[in-house]
Every structure is written in C-alpha cells, then in structure tokens.
Amino acid sequence: MFSITVREHLMIAHSFRGEVFGPAQRLHGATFLVDATFRRAELDDDNIVVDIGLATRELGDLVGELNYRNLDDEDAFKGINTSTEYLAKVIADRLADRVHAGALGEGARGLSGISVTLHESHIAWASYERAL
Amino acid sequence: MFSITVREHLMIAHSFRGEVFGPAQRLHGATFLVDATFRRAELDDDNIVVDIGLATRELGDLVGELNYRNLDDEDAFKGINTSTEYLAKVIADRLADRVHAGALGEGARGLSGISVTLHESHIAWASYERAL
Amino acid sequence: MFSITVREHLMIAHSFRGEVFGPAQRLHGATFLVDATFRRAELDDDNIVVDIGLATRELGDLVGELNYRNLDDEDAFKGINTSTEYLAKVIADRLADRVHAGALGEGARGLSGISVTLHESHIAWASYERAL
Amino acid sequence: MFSITVREHLMIAHSFRGEVFGPAQRLHGATFLVDATFRRAELDDDNIVVDIGLATRELGDLVGELNYRNLDDEDAFKGINTSTEYLAKVIADRLADRVHAGALGEGARGLSGISVTLHESHIAWASYERAL
Amino acid sequence: MFSITVREHLMIAHSFRGEVFGPAQRLHGATFLVDATFRRAELDDDNIVVDIGLATRELGDLVGELNYRNLDDEDAFKGINTSTEYLAKVIADRLADRVHAGALGEGARGLSGISVTLHESHIAWASYERAL
Amino acid sequence: MFSITVREHLMIAHSFRGEVFGPAQRLHGATFLVDATFRRAELDDDNIVVDIGLATRELGDLVGELNYRNLDDEDAFKGINTSTEYLAKVIADRLADRVHAGALGEGARGLSGISVTLHESHIAWASYERAL
Numbered sequence: 016m017f018s019i020t021v022r023e024h025l026m027i028a029h030s031f032r033g034e035v036f037g038p039a040q041r042l043h044g045a046t047f048l049v050d051a052t053f054r055r056a057e058l059d060d061d062n063i064v065v066d067i068g069l070a071t072r073e074l075g076d077l078v079g080e081l082n083y084r085n086l087d088d089e090d091a092f093k094g095i096n097t098s099t100e101y102l103a104k105v106i107a108d109r110l111a112d113r114v115h116a117g118a119l120g121e122g123a124r125g126l127s128g129i130s131v132t133l134h135e136s137h138i139a140w141a142s143y144e145r146a147l
Numbered sequence: 148m149f150s151i152t153v154r155e156h157l158m159i160a161h162s163f164r165g166e167v168f169g170p171a172q173r174l175h176g177a178t179f180l181v182d183a184t185f186r187r188a189e190l191d192d193d194n195i196v197v198d199i200g201l202a203t204r205e206l207g208d209l210v211g212e213l214n215y216r217n218l219d220d221e222d223a224f225k226g227i228n229t230s231t232e233y234l235a236k237v238i239a240d241r242l243a244d245r246v247h248a249g250a251l252g253e254g255a256r257g258l259s260g261i262s263v264t265l266h267e268s269h270i271a272w273a274s275y276e277r278a279l
Numbered sequence: 280m281f282s283i284t285v286r287e288h289l290m291i292a293h294s295f296r297g298e299v300f301g302p303a304q305r306l307h308g309a310t311f312l313v314d315a316t317f318r319r320a321e322l323d324d325d326n327i328v329v330d331i332g333l334a335t336r337e338l339g340d341l342v343g344e345l346n347y348r349n350l351d352d353e354d355a356f357k358g359i360n361t362s363t364e365y366l367a368k369v370i371a372d373r374l375a376d377r378v379h380a381g382a383l384g385e386g387a388r389g390l391s392g393i394s395v396t397l398h399e400s401h402i403a404w405a406s407y408e409r410a411l
Numbered sequence: 412m413f414s415i416t417v418r419e420h421l422m423i424a425h426s427f428r429g430e431v432f433g434p435a436q437r438l439h440g441a442t443f444l445v446d447a448t449f450r451r452a453e454l455d456d457d458n459i460v461v462d463i464g465l466a467t468r469e470l471g472d473l474v475g476e477l478n479y480r481n482l483d484d485e486d487a488f489k490g491i492n493t494s495t496e497y498l499a500k501v502i503a504d505r506l507a508d509r510v511h512a513g514a515l516g517e518g519a520r521g522l523s524g525i526s527v528t529l530h531e532s533h534i535a536w537a538s539y540e541r542a543l
Numbered sequence: 544m545f546s547i548t549v550r551e552h553l554m555i556a557h558s559f560r561g562e563v564f565g566p567a568q569r570l571h572g573a574t575f576l577v578d579a580t581f582r583r584a585e586l587d588d589d590n591i592v593v594d595i596g597l598a599t600r601e602l603g604d605l606v607g608e609l610n611y612r613n614l615d616d617e618d619a620f621k622g623i624n625t626s627t628e629y630l631a632k633v634i635a636d637r638l639a640d641r642v643h644a645g646a647l648g649e650g651a652r653g654l655s656g657i658s659v660t661l662h663e664s665h666i667a668w669a670s671y672e673r674a675l
Numbered sequence: 676m677f678s679i680t681v682r683e684h685l686m687i688a689h690s691f692r693g694e695v696f697g698p699a700q701r702l703h704g705a706t707f708l709v710d711a712t713f714r715r716a717e718l719d720d721d722n723i724v725v726d727i728g729l730a731t732r733e734l735g736d737l738v739g740e741l742n743y744r745n746l747d748d749e750d751a752f753k754g755i756n757t758s759t760e761y762l763a764k765v766i767a768d769r770l771a772d773r774v775h776a777g778a779l780g781e782g783a784r785g786l787s788g789i790s791v792t793l794h795e796s797h798i799a800w801a802s803y804e805r806a807l
Contacts, residue, residue: 016541017496022534024400028292028308028349033193035252037200038347044292044308046400061429062492067535068433083302085292096194100149120431136288136310137797138154139199145148156796160688160704160745165457167516169464170743176688176704178796215698217688228458232413268684268706269665270418271463277412280805281760286798297589299648301596325693326756331799332697360590364545384695401533402550403595409544420664424556424572424613434611440556440572442664479566481556532552532574561721563780565728624722628677666682667727673676 019064020052021071023078025133029086029097036096042087047102048134049078051110059122069119077109099135103143107131111147151196152184153203155210157265161218161229168228174219179234180266181210183242191254201251209241231267235275239263243279283328284316285335287342289397293350293361300360306351311366312398313342315374323386333383341373363399367407371395375411415460416448417467419474421529425482425493432492438483443498444530445474447506455518465515473505495531499539503527507543547592548580549599551606553661557614557625564624570615575630576662577606579638587650597647605637627663631671635659639675679724680712681731683738685793689746689757696756702747707762708794709738711770719782729779737769759795763803767791771807 028044051074053065081089086097095101107129114123130144160176183206185197213221218229227233239261246255262276292308315338317329345353350361359365371393378387394408424440447470449461477485482493491497503525510519526540556572579602581593609617614625623629635657642651658672688704711734713725741749746757755761767789774783790804 017500017537017539019496019537020535022401024402026303026307026309026400028306035193035195035198035200039290041347042292042349042352043290043347044310044349045290046308046310048401058494058496061431061494062497063431063494064496064537066431068431071535083305083307085306085308088306098190098193098195100151100190100196101194104149136290137286137312138288139152139203141149141151141196143149154797156798158699158703158705158796160702167457167459167462167464171686173743174688174745174748175686175743176706176745177686178704178706180797215701215703217702217704220702230454230457230459232415232454232460233458236413268686269682269708270684271416271467273413273415273460275413281764281801281803283760283801284799299589299591299594299596322758322760325695325758326761327695327758328760328801330695332695335799362586362589362591364547364586364592365590368545403548403599405545405547405592407545418665420666422567422571422573422664424570435554437611438556438613438616439554439611440574440613441554442572442574444665479569479571481570481572484570532554533550533576534552563721563723563726563728626718626721626723628679628718628724629722632677667680667731669677669679669724671677 016054016056017058017064018052018054019067019070020050021067021074023049023051023074025049025078025082027081027084027086031096031098033096045135047099049074049106050132051106052130053126054128055126059125061122065123065126066120069123073113073118074110077106077113098141099133099139100141100143103131103133103141106133107143107145111145114147148186148188149190149196150184150186151199151202152182153199153206155181155206157181157210157214159213159216159218163228163230165228177267179231181206181238182264183238184262185258186260187258191257193254197255197258198252201255205245205250206242209238209245230273231265231271232273232275235263235265235273238265239275239277243277246279280318280320281322281328282316282318283331283334284314285331285338287313287338289313289342289346291345291348291350295360295362297360309399311363313338313370314396315370316394317390318392319390323389325386329387329390330384333387337377337382338374341370341377363397363403363405364407367395367397367405370397371407371409375409378411412450412452413454413460414448414450415463415466416446417463417470419445419470421445421474421478423477423480423482427492427494429492441531443495445470445502446528447502448526449522450524451522455521457518461519461522462516465519469509469514470506473502473509494537495529495535496537496539499527499529499537503539503541507541510543544582544584545586545592546580546582547595547598548578549595549602551577551602553577553606553610555609555612555614559624559626561624573663575627577602577634578660579634580658581654582656583654587653589650593651593654594648597651601641601646602638605634605641626669627661627667628669628671631659631661631669634661635671635673639673642675676714676716677718677724678712678714679727679730680710681727681734683709683734685709685738685742687741687744687746691756691758693756705795707759709734709766710792710794711766712790713786714788715786719785721782725783725786726780729783733773733778734770737766737773758801759793759799760801760803763791763793763801766793767803767805771805774807
C-alpha cells in the first residue's frame with residue numbers, strides 16, 4: 016500500500032458548547048496543521064499516488080474556504096461543535112468530493128482512501144480516515 | 148475511523164540485560180515523548196472522540212507513576228527489559244484499564260482502540276496498538 | 280552565556296485592523312507555541328539558570344490569563360493589533376515583571392535577559408528579546 | 412501489534428519525465444528523511460521488536476548505496492520516475508530482502524511487516540507498507 | 544529587539560569540489576528548508592516587523608529562482624561551492640536587495656537586519672546573518 | 676556572520692541535589708538532543724564554516740564519552756549537578772579543546788565561537804555560548 020501526504024494550515028476562531036469543553040466554551044481560536052494523506056494499492060503510470068501539484072492546489076483551495084474565519088458564524092457549522100476530529104472529517108469528505116469530481120486528475124480515481132490529521136498544538140492532534 | 152492523540156513525556160533511568168543491547172546494558176536513561184491515541188468509529192454526542200481534558204489528566208497521572216525513576220528498582224519491572232516497545236505496551240494497557248474503570252468518562256466506553264508511541268530520540272521510536 | 284527555554288501554548292481568537300493584514304482582518308484565531316528563554320552569564324549555586332519548575336509555573340499562569348479568549352474583547356488590547364510579534368513582547372514583559380517581583384525565586388534576580396518566541400504555524404514565528 | 416522505527420537520511424539528484432511533474436522535470440534534488448518501521452505481533456525473548464543496532468546498521472548501509480548520487484545515472488532506475496513513493500518501496504523491498512537473508516538477526520524472522528516513509532520536505536512525504 | 548521568520552523550501556542538485564567534501568563531490572541534491580528572519584528595534588505603525596504577506600511572497604519568488612535546478616549549471620554559481628552556509632548568504636543578500644528596492648513595502652526600510660537559516664537535513668543546518 | 680550546526684544525541688542517567696529539583700532528585704534519566712553550532716565571520720577557501728564531516732565525527736566521539744552512562748558515577752561530575760545548562764557548557768568546552776588541538780582541521784582555527792543547545796524534551800532546552 017502506497018500513500019502521499021501534503022501539509023497545509025488553517026487559522027480559525029470558534030467556541031464549543033458542552034461542559035466537557037471547560038474554558039474552550041469561550042470564543043477562542045486555533046492554528047490547525049492539516050495533513051491530507053492519499054492512499055492506493057499500486058502506483059499510476061507516472062509512478063505516483065496522485066499529482067502532488069493538484070493535491071496541494073485542491074487542499075489549499077479547500078482550506079482557503081475555512082481560513083481566517085469564525086466558524087461559529089459559518090452556515091455549514093451552525094449548532095455544531097467544530098472539534099478537531101470533526102473538522103478532520105469535514106476536510107476529508109470535501110477532498111473526497113473533489114477526487115470524485117475529477118479535480119485531482121483522472122489518475123486520482125484509482126485512490127482507495129483518504130485520511131486527514133489536524134494538529135491543534137504540539138501536544139494534541141486528531142485524525143479521520145475513510146475509503147474512497 | 149476517528150482518533151485523537153495527546154502527548155506527554157517521561158524521564159527515566161534503566162539498563163538492559165542481553166548482548167544485543169551493547170552499551171545500553173549499562174545504567175543510562177531516556178526522555179520518552181509519549182503519544183497516546185484513542186480511536187472510535189463514530190463521534191460521541193459532544194462531537195468528540197473522548198474528553199481531551201480527562202485523557203490528558205489520566206495520561207499525565209499514569210506517566211507520573213513512572214516519571215523521575217530508575218525502572219530497574221521498580222517492582223513492576225523486576226527482571227524485565229524495559230525496552231521502548233515494552234513500555235509503550237505498559238502505558239497502553241494501563242490507559243485501557245482506566246478507560247474500563249470509567250476514568251476517561253462514560254463516553255470513553257465507546258472507544259474501540261488505543262495506541263501508544265514512545266519516541267526515545269529524534270531518530271528512534273516504538274509503538275504498541277491494541278483493541279479496547 | 281547560558282540560557283534555558285520552556286515551551287507552553289496558547290489558543291486565542293483575534294482580528295487585525297489595516298489593509299496590510301488582508302483576510303486576517305476578519306475574526307480568526309491561532310495556536311501560539313510560546314517559547315520563553317531566560318539568560319544569564321553564570322549559573323547559580325544549584326548549577327542552573329533558573330528554577331525550571333517556577334519558570335514553567337509562572338509562564339503557564341501568565342499564558343492562562345490570555346488562553347481561550349478573544350483578544351479583541353480584552354481591555355488590555357483595545358484598539359491594538361495583537362500581532363504575533365506584539366504578543367511576544369507582552370509575554371516577555373509580563374515575565375520580566377514576575378522575575379522582578381521574585382516569583383521565579385531569589386536566584387532569578389541574576390538573570391540578564393528574556394526572549395519570547397511565538398510560533399503561529401509551522402512556517403511563521405516571531406520573537407521579542409529584552410534585558411532584565 | 413508492536414513496531415519500532417529508525418530514521419536515516421539521503422541526499423540525491425534526479426529528474427522526472429511527464430508533464431504532471433512540471434518544473435520537477437528539470438534535474439534537481441532532495442533530502443529524504445527515511446523512516447523504516449518494523450512490525451510484529453509479539454516481542455522476542457529480549458523483549459524487543461528487532462535488534463535496533465542491526466536495523467540501524469542495515470538501513471544506513473542500504474541508504475548508503477543511494478546516497479550522494481544522481482539517480483538518473485543509476486542502472487537500477489533507468490527509465491523510471493524515482494518519485495518519493497517509488498523510492499519508499501525500493502527501500503522497503505531492499506530491507507525485506509535483508510531481513511529474509513538474516514542480516515537483521517534470527518529474531519527478525521518473526522517480523523510481520525515493514526513500512527518506509529520518505530519525507531521530501533516539511534510539507535510532503537510518502538509511504539509504502541508491505542508484509543514480510 | 545523584534546523579529547519575524549517565515550519558512551520556504553527549495554529542492555536543488557549540485558556537487559562540490561575539494562577533498563573535504565568526500566562523497567558529496569558527486570552530483571547529488573538537497574531539500575533546503577529556508578527560514579528568513581527580519582529584525583528591527585521597534586514595531587511599525589501597524590504593530591508589525593514587516594508585512595508578512597510581502598515577506599512570504601518575495602521569499603517565495605526568490606527561492607523560485609533557484610528551485611528545481613542543478614546549481615552546477617547556473618551562471619551565478621560557476622566555479623563556486625554552493626555549500627549550505629554559502630546559499631544562506633546568497634538568499635539573505637538577495638532578500639536585502641529586495642528590501643532596499645522597496646519590494647517588502649515602505650515600512651520594511653525600518654528593518655535593521657536579516658538572517659537566513661537553511662536546514663539541509665534533520666541533523667544539519669547553516670545560517671548567515673547580516674545588517675541592512 | 677556564518678554558522679553551521681550539527682545534531683547528535685545522548686542517553687544518560689543522573690540525579691540532582693537540592694530542593695529546587697523536586698522529584699528530579701531521584702535517579703532518573705534523559706535523552707539529550709545535542710546541537711553544536713560553529714561560527715565564523717568569513718567562509719574558508721572551500722566556502723564552508725568548518726569540515727562538517729570532522730565536526731560530526733568529533734561531536735559524535737565526544738558525546739560517546741558520556742553516552743549510556745550514569746553521570747553520578749563519573750569522576751568528572753562528582754558532587755556536581757549535571758543540569759542541562761551545565762552539560763551544554765561541558766560539551767561546548769570539550770569541543771573548543773578539540774578545535775584548539777586541530778581535530779576539526781586547520782581551517783577550524785578560523786572559528787570565532789561555539790554554542791551548544793541540549794534539548795531535554797519537546798518543551799525544555801538549554802544553551803551555552805562561548806568564544807573560541
């Protein structure tokens with residue numbers, strides 16, 4: 016099994032609802048390092064997993080939709096706790112949509128899975144992994 | 148599949164028995180960066196994998212039982228080579244016990260697995276992965 | 280010249296005023312890794328720069344005053360662009376006040392300087408350095 | 412499941428063929444951080460996954476065969492795009508050969524899998540994973 | 544004294560002349576992480592060291608002039624050992640030229656110094672520091 | 676001003692005397708990442724700061740004298756608190772001796788300074804800087 020990973024980052028504000036979140040119920044923010052991993056069983060004709068240029072462009076574009084925003088004000092997240100693990104899924108699912116739409120190239124249709132890891136600090140991170 | 152990881156660290160002395168260990172048969176020591184990962188298929192009602200506050204507290208408490216000690220003198224490790232991979236299992240198993248005892252909250256009973264990685268330096272690390 | 284550095288982190292929301300900031304004029308947020316460095320010419324009687332326990336406690340306490348907040352709502356920062364470089368100075372100056380007040384121990388009066396580095400992402404950071 | 416990982420690095424020149432590679436079709440180069448992971452279900456009699464001394468020596472020796480070279484001029488890679496993901500497989504397969512030949516010790520015959528990750532920069536890396 | 548640092552990277556081929564370089568006399572390559580630091584005594588009217596957007600754009604542009612190339616074939620480096628420390632100076636001097644030309648904004652004329660660090664691997668890096 | 680830095684690591688046991696050290700008064704241990712920096716105003720005839728091969732060999736040799744040992748049992752450290760900052764000085768001074776003895780090559784006589792940073796964990800490190 017092969018994979019490649021590209022890293023982007025994201026700077027957002029948000030707050031959480033629920034006692035479990037303690038002081039993070041207040042409006043605060045985070046820098047998320049976003050690592051997107053693409054997996055497939057065999058390499059394509061160019062000897063790669065996916066066009067890393069397209070993968071980087073699409074991840075950057077997708078992260079740009081969230082970047083420099085207060086997630087509490089975004090329609091997509093109304094009433095939702097935008098936890099690190101939840102945001103990992105949001106980004107993985109949106110990347111999967113782009114793969115299916117052909118935005119990562121025809122070769123990307125051979126991908127078997129995606130995982131996304133979001134680092135919220137040097138001591139905490141979260142991941143979501145899914146099939147394609 | 149979702150996961151979250153929290154990082155702690157640990158500073159211990161120990162020695163190894165067996166020619167395979169070369170100079171590490173002498174009493175020496177290590178700083179271990181301890182990464183504990185918790186996994187589950189679906190998020191809980193708060194949209195999280197586990198209460199990261201409780202996870203951090205319990206990992207810190209558990210690491211505190213080993214920290215600033217000579218493992219050669221600990222009853223739990225008499226006659227045992229406390230290799231990095233073995234210690235990863237010790238910490239994973241003790242975390243699993245705490246999950247089962249409810250110390251990470253009721254929601255943590257939905258966790259499906261734990262893995263622990265111990266970094267002994269910038270060029271060597273070991274992991275142990277288990278179901279819950 | 281000797282120094283020691285301890286690392287904490289901080290998760291805040293804020294926004295900037297001025298065209299130079301582009302999309303960062305919107306309310307967003309950041310995780311800052313906070314590295315506080317203490318310098319002195321000679322070690323003290325315990326052979327250290329400063330009591331690392333006290334340094335960590337005071338840095339953590341000071342960071343806690345800012346953590347999980349929207350800096351735009353804090354009286355201390357009304358009308359101020361809380362840039363990474365500016366926040367490095369805020370933390371360095373508050374640490375200096377604590378050193379002068381004796382909170383880092385009597386030995387800390389021998390410190391000659393402090394610097395604070397705030398990492399806002401894996402590709403950008405800022406520092407402020409001052410004498411004591 | 413247990414694993415240990417050791418890190419080496421590699422500095423090579425190469426070029427790619429295919430429009431997908433853009434400017435990387437020109438002769439350029441890379442430093443690859445090489446992380447080799449060895450997996451097994453149970454620890455051996457010394458309480459380890461594999462003799463880390465032998466693992467490090469064999470990985471270093473194997474990396475030395477590629478180091479400080481222009482891969483375009485190597486017979487093994489004639490007409491092949493030496494992408495990061497492809498090189499991860501080359502190194503994993505060569506390590507597997509050495510395990511089977513006994514170069515990592517008799518105990519290493521109990522290993523169940525190998526994976527190799529090559530970091531080409533702080534924002535991109537690739538992996539290959541295989542059974543033994 | 545304040546500073547900000549931005550990170551880029553660079554992938555090049557080159558070779559060295561001189562016995563001191565051993566196997567690095569062969570054509571090989573490197574990924575350089577490029578950290579450019581800008582220093583000044585006081586913040587500008589926007590409360591920053593320099594417009595980080597312009598600094599990132601200019602560093603990226605400048606790095607792009609060297610990226611994906613065999614430095615042995617570049618006119619600028621004919622007969623020159625393009626060591627890591629030498630390339631740090633090249634990049635620092637070219638950044639300084641851009642500052643003086645106004646490419647980093649009028650405010651950047653208040654900068655007092657630049658330093659550039661190039662990481663050639665996880666275990667070796669080099670820096671060059673100069674006044675403006 | 677130019678510099679190059681090379682990284683090694685060191686795994687030792689030790690204990691401290693003095694209430695300020697709290698639980699670190701017990702016998703424990705540490706992995707130290709050891710970063711040795713060499714500085715000079717101008718590059719030598721090979722366009723380098725120092726022969727990185729010799730620098731790495733000498734640092735490795737010097738670190739080997741301390742590695743896999745209980746520092747409490749070493750004659751050189753009897754009655755001395757081997758704090759991170761103190762050990763940074765020990766290594767810097769021993770490196771300076773080797774430079775003066777010619778072990779880093781004749782060119783190394785042009786070096787103007789050395790600094791050594793020891794990382795004891797991901798959240799604490801110490802440095803010592805001296806002239807040559």
